Amino acid sequence: MGITKKEIFTEQQNRIASLAKAIGHPARVAILxxxxxxxxxxxxxxxxxxxxxxxxxxxxxxxxxxxxxxxGNIEGTSVCYCIDQETWSEIETLFQAFFTQKVNRAGDCC
Amino acid sequence: MGITKKEIFTEQQNRIASLAKAIGHPARVAILxxxxxxxxxxxxxxxxxxxxxxxxxxxxxxxxxxxxxxxGNIEGTSVCYCIDQETWSEIETLFQAFFTQKVNRAGDCC
DNA sequence: TTTATTTATTGCAATATTACGATTATAATT
DNA sequence: AATTATAATCGTAATATTGCAATAAATAAA
Incomplete structure (x- = not known):
């Protein structure tokens, strides 16, 4: 169908996914x-x-x-963009926690 | 066109983007x-x-x-999946560096 | 060997994404 | 007011993604 079933996931899962998706293009990585x-x-x-x-x-x-x-900030005819620190802090926190999850290697199968 | 122009970006930019894209779906976040x-x-x-x-x-x-x-590890009729620690370490390093880039607030426009 | 169980693959429909030419909107400059 | 510069929007084409029913493949159990 091409449409993501967001309703079956937690708010946090959807949040992580949509933030990651926004970063998931080289042009947007380059912009950032x-x-x-x-x-x-x-x-x-x-x-x-x-x-x-x-x-x-x-x-x-x-x-x-x-x-x-x-x-974005309008400055005459041009627009000046910058990082939104508030959201960026959220990203840091959210992904830090997600990325550094510890694996319990004890019962690992592979 | 729907096709990403990967050739105009650095290897690192493409790498960050494609890893982020892989994480950019709630089902895959849930799986992880x-x-x-x-x-x-x-x-x-x-x-x-x-x-x-x-x-x-x-x-x-x-x-x-x-x-x-x-x-993935085949175990009889079922398949046992787990995190690939090597790639996950790369993700940690790559995104840690990307997320914690310092903004020089001095000349900030917004 | 037949049957059951589990996972992968195929095929397809609906929707989303990427990219850009053409155009429009806005504000500064002349 | 006309011109110029900058960025947003519209429209469109090509491709990618998401999701699932149907089916195939692989192994275990009977």
């Missing part, structure tokens, strides 16, 4: 890395840095904005 | 959590635990296997 690197935020520079068309970058920015992973 | 929780690995129990049809779970397992996030 640029935002981290450049403290003057950048905007259309992303289009030049990354080799994708402007509407494509704009679409990826929209997805990151929808997940509140980034924020 | 089960594998962490139950050290006796489980197999078709996942079908009962998670409310999806057997072929659907099998497909999600395949994706996780393709990314080498999990390993």
């Amino acid at each position: 890395q640029q935002l981290f690197k450049s403290n003057t935020c950048i905007c259309g520079d992303l289009v030049n840095e990354i080799g994708l068309a402007q509407p494509t970058i704009s679409q990826h920015l929209k997805e990151l904005k929808n997940m509140k992973i980034i924020k | 959590q089960q594998l962490f929780k139950s050290n006796t690995c489980i197999c078709g129990d996942l079908v009962n635990e998670i409310g999806l049809a057997q072929p659907t779970i099998s497909q999600h397992l395949k994706e996780l296997k393709n990314m080498k996030i999990i390993k």
Whole structure:
């Protein structure tokens, strides 16, 4: 069907999944890395840095904005983007916990 | 076009993205959590635990296997899955570094 | 060997994603 | 007001993903 059955999962499972999904595209990884690197935020520079068309970058920015992973600030004709620290902290906490889950190797089968 | 332009990104960006994408579905998050929780690995129990049809779970397992996030061990008629520690360590390292990038708040625009 | 159990594969329908050209919206500049 | 610059939106094509019924494959048990 192509539609994810979100209703059968916990809120946390859906949250982790949708945040991971947002990061699950190299263009969005590149955008986030640029935002981290450049403290003057950048905007259309992303289009030049990354080799994708402007509407494509704009679409990826929209997805990151929808997940509140980034924020946009209008500055004249250009828009300045940056990481949303609040959501990013949530990501850190959520994934830290998820990634560092301990395996009980005792009864491991493989 | 629906096809990701992987060639214009770095190997690391593509790696982070495809690992995040693999985790970017609640069913796969649920599977991983089960594998962490139950050290006796489980197999078709996942079908009962998670409310999806057997072929659907099998497909999600395949994706996780393709990314080498999990390993499968045939035990009679059933298959015993578990986390692939090697890849999981890579994920920890890769994402730890990615998530904890410091923002230089000095020239921040928003 | 037949039967039951378990998992993988196939085939398909519905929906989502990716990418971009064309266009529009907004604001600064002339 | 007209022009320029920047970014968002629309429309569309190509491809990917999600989910499941039906079926196949593999092994264990009878």
